Every structure is written in C-alpha cells, then in structure tokens.
Amino acid sequence: MSIVIKNVSKRFGTFAAVDDVSLKVPDGSLLALLGPSGSGKTTLLRIIAGLEVADQGTVMHHEEDITGYSPRERKVGFVFQHYALFRHMTIADNIGYGLRVRGVPKPERMERVNELLKLIRLDTFGSRYPSQLSGGQRQRVALARALAARPAVLLLDEPFGALDAKVRQELRQWLRRLHEEIHVTSVFVTHDQEEAFEVADHVVVMNRGRIEQMGTPAEVFEHPANAFVMDFLGNVNVFRGKVERGKAVITGLEVAAPEHSDSGAGEAEVYVRPHDLVIEQKRNGAAAIEARVVHVNPTGSRAKVELRALDSEQVIIAELTEERYQELRLSPGDHVFVSARRARVFAPQYSI
Amino acid sequence: MQPDAAASVSIPPGTAAGFAPVRRATEDPRWVRLALTAFALGAVGLIVVVPIANVFAGAFTEGIGAYLKNLTADADTLHSILLTLTVVPIALVANTIFGIAAAWAVSRFTFPGRTLLVALIDLPFSVSPVVAGLMFVLIFGLQGYFGPFLRSDGYAIMPYVIAVLVVTAAAIAYLLFRPRDKAALRGFWKLPPLLVLGAGGAALFTALVFGQQALEVWPKNTSLKIIFATPGLILATSFVTFPFVARELIPVLDAVGPEEELAALSLGANGWQMFWHVTVPNVKWGLAYGLILCNARAMGEFGAVYVVSGHIAGQTDTMPLRIEKLFQEYNLPGSFAVASLLTMVAILTLIVKSKLEQHLPAPTNRVESDP
Numbered sequence: 001m002s003i004v005i006k007n008v009s010k011r012f013g014t015f016a017a018v019d020d021v022s023l024k025v026p027d028g029s030l031l032a033l034l035g036p037s038g039s040g041k042t043t044l045l046r047i048i049a050g051l052e053v054a055d056q057g058t059v060m061h062h063e064e065d066i067t068g069y070s071p072r073e074r075k076v077g078f079v080f081q082h083y084a085l086f087r088h089m090t091i092a093d094n095i096g097y098g099l100r101v102r103g104v105p106k107p108e109r110m111e112r113v114n115e116l117l118k119l120i121r122l123d124t125f126g127s128r129y130p131s132q133l134s135g136g137q138r139q140r141v142a143l144a145r146a147l148a149a150r151p152a153v154l155l156l157d158e159p160f161g162a163l164d165a166k167v168r169q170e171l172r173q174w175l176r177r178l179h180e181e182i183h184v185t186s187v188f189v190t191h192d193q194e195e196a197f198e199v200a201d202h203v204v205v206m207n208r209g210r211i212e213q214m215g216t217p218a219e220v221f222e223h224p225a226n227a228f229v230m231d232f233l234g235n236v237n238v239f240r241g242k243v244e245r246g247k248a249v250i251t252g253l254e255v256a257a258p259e260h261s262d263s264g265a266g267e268a269e270v271y272v273r274p275h276d277l278v279i280e281q282k283r284n285g286a287a288a289i290e291a292r293v294v295h296v297n298p299t300g301s302r303a304k305v306e307l308r309a310l311d312s313e314q315v316i317i318a319e320l321t322e323e324r325y326q327e328l329r330l331s332p333g334d335h336v337f338v339s340a341r342r343a344r345v346f347a348p349q350y351s352i
Numbered sequence: 353m354q355p356d357a358a359a360s361v362s363i364p365p366g367t368a369a370g371f372a373p374v375r376r377a378t379e380d381p382r383w384v385r386l387a388l389t390a391f392a393l394g395a396v397g398l399i400v401v402v403p404i405a406n407v408f409a410g411a412f413t414e415g416i417g418a419y420l421k422n423l424t425a426d427a428d429t430l431h432s433i434l435l436t437l438t439v440v441p442i443a444l445v446a447n448t449i450f451g452i453a454a455a456w457a458v459s460r461f462t463f464p465g466r467t468l469l470v471a472l473i474d475l476p477f478s479v480s481p482v483v484a485g486l487m488f489v490l491i492f493g494l495q496g497y498f499g500p501f502l503r504s505d506g507y508a509i510m511p512y513v514i515a516v517l518v519v520t521a522a523a524i525a526y527l528l529f530r531p532r533d534k535a536a537l538r539g540f541w542k543l544p545p546l547l548v549l550g551a552g553g554a555a556l557f558t559a560l561v562f563g564q565q566a567l568e569v570w571p572k573n574t575s576l577k578i579i580f581a582t583p584g585l586i587l588a589t590s591f592v593t594f595p596f597v598a599r600e601l602i603p604v605l606d607a608v609g610p611e612e613e614l615a616a617l618s619l620g621a622n623g624w625q626m627f628w629h630v631t632v633p634n635v636k637w638g639l640a641y642g643l644i645l646c647n648a649r650a651m652g653e654f655g656a657v658y659v660v661s662g663h664i665a666g667q668t669d670t671m672p673l674r675i676e677k678l679f680q681e682y683n684l685p686g687s688f689a690v691a692s693l694l695t696m697v698a699i700l701t702l703i704v705k706s707k708l709e710q711h712l713p714a715p716t717n718r719v720e721s722d723p
Binding site (some may be wrong): 049050053069071072076077078079080082084085087088089096098101102113145148149 | 612620
C-alpha cells in the first residue's frame with residue numbers, strides 16, 4: 001500500500017522537528033529517510049506510525065486519510081532502534097503479540113509464529129527470552145514481531161544502529177532479500193548514507209525538518225540537488241571562488257558551471273569528490289592548483305592522498321586508482337598540480 | 353600506607369615474590385577490619401537483636417497458653433487486631449491506585465508542575481504523623497470546617513459521593529470498551545465521545561443523586577463520624593503511607609522506559625492491554641516491594657492514628673494503640689503478646705523484601721554495544 005504524506009509539520013516547543021514535508025512512498029518500495037541527527041526523520045516515521053501526532057498535514061494510506069487513526073487501525077509494523085522486545089515474554093510470545101491483541105486464536109497464532117521463526121532463522125529459539133539472544137538476533141525477532149500481523153507498511157527506526165559493523169552488514173543484505181520476498185511497503189530511517197544506498201530503492205535526504213532531495217540512490221548520488229546533499233553523501237573538497245558567465249573560477253582552477261550561466265557574477269563554492277581530482281606531476285597547460293603532498297594512505301581499493309594548496313594552505317583530499325598511484329609514486333613533500341575532472345558549483349547559502 | 357608498602361617489599365631473600373601475601377591498596381590492616389566488624393555486630397546486637405528477642409521473651413514469660421489467651425481472650429485486643437486488618441488493606445488499595453497513577457504521570461508525561469508533584473508525593477514523609485493526624489481533626493473534627501455539617505446531617509453527602517464514584521467508573525468503562533477500530537463503531541458507539549461523556553455523565557449523576565435522596569437510602573439528620581471512627585483511621589493511615597508505592601514505582605518505570613509500551617501500541621494493543629501485558633509485568637516486583645513497605649508502615653502507624661482515633665477501646669483502637677494501652681495498664685504480657693505479632697509482621701516483611709530485591713534491578717534489555 002502506498003503512503004502519501006501531505007504538508008506534515010510537527011513542532012516540539014519552538015523547535016520545528018518536521019517542517020511542511022510532503023512525500024510519496026510508492027507501493028511495495030523500500031524507502032530510506034536519510035539525514036543527520038535532529039533532521040526530523042524519526043519524528044516523521046513516528047507520525048506515519050501514529051506514535052506521534054502531527055500538528056498539521058495529512059497522512060494517507062493509498063486513498064484513505066489515516067491522520068486521526070490510532071496505531072492499531074493503521075496496520076503498521078514498527079521496528080525500534082533498541083528492539084523494545086517485551087523482556088518478560090518468550091521470543092514466540094513476542095512475535096505473536098500483535099496477533100494476540102487482535103484476538104487471533106492460539107493455534108493460528110502459533111502457526112504464524114513458527115512460520116516467522118523459520119523466516120528469521122531462529123526456529124529453535126521460540127521458548128527463549130530476549131536477554132538470551134545477541135543483538136542481531138533480537139533485531140530479527142523485532143522485525144518478525146512487526147511482520148506477524150501482516151502489516152500494510154513496515155517502518156524501521158535506525159534498525160541496525162545499535163549493532164556492530166559486521167552484523168549490520170549481514171542484516172542489511174538480509175533485509176534487502178526479505179523485502180524482495182515479501183514486498184511490503186517499507187520506510188526506514190538511517191543516518192548512514194552507505195546503508196541507505198545499499199538497501200533502499202528510494203532515498204529521501206532530510207535536513208532540519210525539511211526534505212532536501214528525493215530520488216533513487218543513483219540519482220541522488222550523481223546529481224545532488226544542493227550543497228548539503230553533496231556534502232552529506234560523502235567526502236567532498238570545497239573550494240571558494242567566483243562564478244562568472246557560466247564559469248566558476250577558483251585561484252588556479254576553472255570549472256564549467258552551465259547552470260549558473262544566466263546568473264550574474266557572484267560568490268561560488270565548488271564541490272569536488274576526492275575521486276574526481278586529477279593529480280599531475282607536471283603542469284600540462286590546463287589550469288591547476290599547485291599543491292604539496294602531506295600524507296599518502298595506499299590501503300584500501302583506492303589510495304588516499306592528503307595535499308595542501310601552496311597559495312591558500314587549504315587541505316585537499318584526493319583518491320587515486322591503484323594503477324594511477326603506482327604510476328605517480330607520490331611521497332610526502334612532492335610538488336604536484338591538481339585539477340578537477342568533475343565538479344559541482346553551488347552558491348554559498350548554507351552552513352552546517 | 354607508606355610503611356606497609358615498604359614492609360611488603362622487604363620480603364626475606366629466598367622467598368619467591370609470587371608467593372608473597374597479596375594486599376590490595378584498598379584493604380585496611382587486619383585489626384581495623386576486625387574492630388569495625390565487631391563494633392557493627394555489637395551495635396546491631398545491642399540496639400536491634402536484644403530488644404526484639406526481649407519482645408518475644410516478654411510475650412512468652414507465662415507460657416504459650418497464656419500468650420494465646422492474652423491474644424484471644426481479651427475482646428478489645430481481638431477487636432484491635434480486626435480493626436488493623438480492616439484499615440490496612442483499604443489504605444493499601446487506595447495507595448496502590450494512587451501510587452500507580454502518580455508514578456505513571458511523573459515518569460511518562462511532562463507537564464507543568466511535575467516537579468511539584470514529585471515533591472508533594474514525598475510530603476507525608478517529612479510531616480510529623482501527629483501533625484498529619486491533627487490536620488484531619490481540624491478538617492473533619494467537631495470544631496473543624498466540616499464538623500458541624502457532618503454532625504447534624506453527615507449522610508447528606510453520601511448520594512453525591514456515590515454518584516461521583518459511579519459516574520467516574522462508568523466513564524472509565526466507556527473509554528475502555530469503546531472499539532478502537534473506527535470501522536467497527538455501530539449503534540451507541542457511533543455517538544461522539546464528548547457528547548456521551550458530558551450529557552450521559554450529567555444525566556447519570558443527577559439520576560443517582562435524586563434517586564438516592566428520593567428513596568432515602570441514607571439516614572437523615574444523623575451524624576456521620578469520621579474523626580474518632582474507622583474512616584478517620586483509614587484517612588490518617590493512607591496519608592502517612594501515601595508515598596511508598598509511588599516512590600518505589602517511579603525509578604522502576606524510568607528504568608524500564610516507554611519503548612516497550614510504544615512497541616505494544618504499534619502492534620495494535622489498546623491502552624488497557626498495553627498496561628496489563630507490558631507495564632504491569634515489568635514493574636510488578638517494584639510494585640510488590642512498595643506494597644510490602646507500605647503494609648509494614650501502615651500496620652505499625654501510631655502517631656497519626658493516635659490523634660484521630662480517640663482511643664475508644666473495642667471501637668477505634670488499632671494494634672499499636674492497643675499495645676500502648678495495655679502497657680499503660682501494667683498488663684506487660686498482654687502488651688508484649690500484641691507487640692510480638694507486629695514484630696513477626698516486621699520480620700516477615702524483611703524476608704519478603706530481601707527476596708524481592710533480587711528481582712528489582714532489571715534496567716534495560718539493550719545490548720552492551722550501545723552507543
């Protein structure tokens with residue numbers, strides 16, 4: 001079932017947690033709400049679940065306005081960051097709880113519980129208590145519990161936030177596979193852009209209670225709508241300069257900025273991803289920034305090079321492919337020329 | 353510390369260093385430990401164990417037969433035991449309901465005056481019981497604000513009291529049984545809640561008040577005694593033991609946190625189901641702990657009860673008051689016999705309390721790797 005959110009706002013005192021947000025979650029999709037802490041993503045999720053009441057705006061399931069509905073009527077499954085399993089109930093009772101409060105008879109309930117225990121690969125754990133399970137197992141139980149009553153929508157609040165890196169990686173892939181199997185419309189909240197890109201088919205980037213951009217992971221990553229999104233989605237070098245007649249000019253560097261061609265001259269910020277920087281040992285005619293190598297870290301799939309611009313003393317981070325790194329054989333102190341293969345120019349408006 | 357450190361370093365040559373007696377930096381010399389332990393044991397023995405043993409010794413001086421006779425043969429003593437067994441359970445129920453409501457409000461909501469409420473819950477702890485008793489005398493006593501009215505036609509308030517209780521119960525029942533799913537609403541349930549609660553409540557209230565007055569359920573022009581009667585004892589006991597349940601529950605509710613309750617709601621539970629399925633099992637040990645302390649205090653309450661009871665033997669004497677009266681009458685075995693009962697309650701409380709404490713700390717079910 002699709003979810004449509006129209007002009008939803010929520011204030012806590014004077015703080016606008018969610019500020020006039022409109023959003024559509026397509027039927028059967030897995031959507032990630034991505035943003036830094038305090039960006040309103042969890043509040044928005046709770047408003048969808050009915051655990052928080054919006055000050056303004058409407059929430060619709062398909063065609064039905066559910067703004068005034070209680071969580072019970074909304075048929076949502078909610079997975080909490082810290083699992084929130086009922087500590088005094090067994091795993092089986094935990095999973096069956098949603099059916100129990102809806103008056104499903106016991107034999108039917110047990111059947112569904114066993115089915116879900118198999119799905120989360122904890123078949124033999126039904127009679128244990130939450131405290132006897134590991135973090136990853138608990139989170140799977142929490143997911144099974146949320147799915148037991150066959151919700152129309154599954155909502156996950158930082159589902160992997162409290163787990164260690166390896167378990168998190170496994171659970172992400174498992175969630176992705178699970179979603180492909182059961183195709184329930186899902187929304188999950190995360191502050192980890194890697195997680196959002198890996199799991200979701202739609203990403204919504206939020207900041208300060210507003211939506212900055214939405215789209216598929218590829219769209220958002222390749223075409224960030226603004227400086228915030230560009231900055232939030234990964235490491236980036238920011239150069240300050242001027243924009244003039246469709247060109248951004250930084251000392252020693254020129255970047256085409258066709259989207260700014262009709263605007264007049266003004267300040268500009270040029271954003272370049274580390275892997276879009278080109279390092280040359282000799283000046284090859286094109287404009288380039290002169291820099292000195294400070295540090296080289298060759299581990300990983302790409303070599304990371306820390307540079308310092310000679311004139312502005314700005315720190316620049318560049319990433320080289322292994323072949324290019326072997327070719328250049330950089331060492332600290334080397335004098336190099338840096339240019340950009342690809343860059344994005346934004347007018348300086350925001351500050352983090 | 354310095355000389356000791358030096359001593360443990362100067363191990364005689366030939367002794368392997370690994371076998372030297374290990375002494376931790378926080379450990380005191382042996383004589384300090386022995387002296388402190390002996391002092392603590394001695395003090396507890398002198399102040400606690402000897403007097404308690406003496407109560408039983410005093411009670412049993414004339415043998416078990418005399419002990420039982422002291423307890424059962426005297427009608428006034430028997431009545432005092434029954435009176436305590438009437439007053440205490442009522443005070444316990446009242447304080448349980450209040451305690452759960454107050455603890456819930458304090459730990460689950462933020463509202464203006466929340467800190468004030470926390471402070472007020474503690475007030476009975478800091479007010480002298482005698483003053484507490486006196487407060488009730490000043491309100492309900494003959495010379496008090498309501499005294500003349502209660503004396504001339506006290507039962508006239510009963511229709512109102514009953515009506516308020518019934519209307520409240522009906523409103524709670526309406527809110528509890530109202531179907532949650534809007535689709536399931538039909539017939540009576542389709543009426544707007546505010547209309548049902550407002551108009552229905554008013555109608556029920558009026559009907560009950562006039563009904564009781566018309567049928568003359570309550571005696572007319574009769575004095576309703578609160579002070580120097582059982583209602584006063586219940587009021588005074590409830591007031592003095594008022595903080596126990598709430599105070600024990602607030603930290604437990606805080607430690608458990610609201611997440612499991614939210615989870616229950618998100619899974620489709622209504623408020624009533626959430627409370628009984630999730631909240632109560634999570635706080636039951638804290639609640640039991642508060643109740644057992646409350647019970648011990650209520651049973652032994654003397655000061656406040658002393659002021660409101662008026663000491664009418666066979667009518668308003670509770671066990672502690674009876675003990676005092678027997679003692680004043682130089683009936684030491686009788687006095688000690690009743691005292692031994694209260695002491696046994698105290699010892700039982702102690703045992704149950706230490707059992708409950710094992711169950712108490714159940715802070716969270718989060719994993720250690722939490723950020």
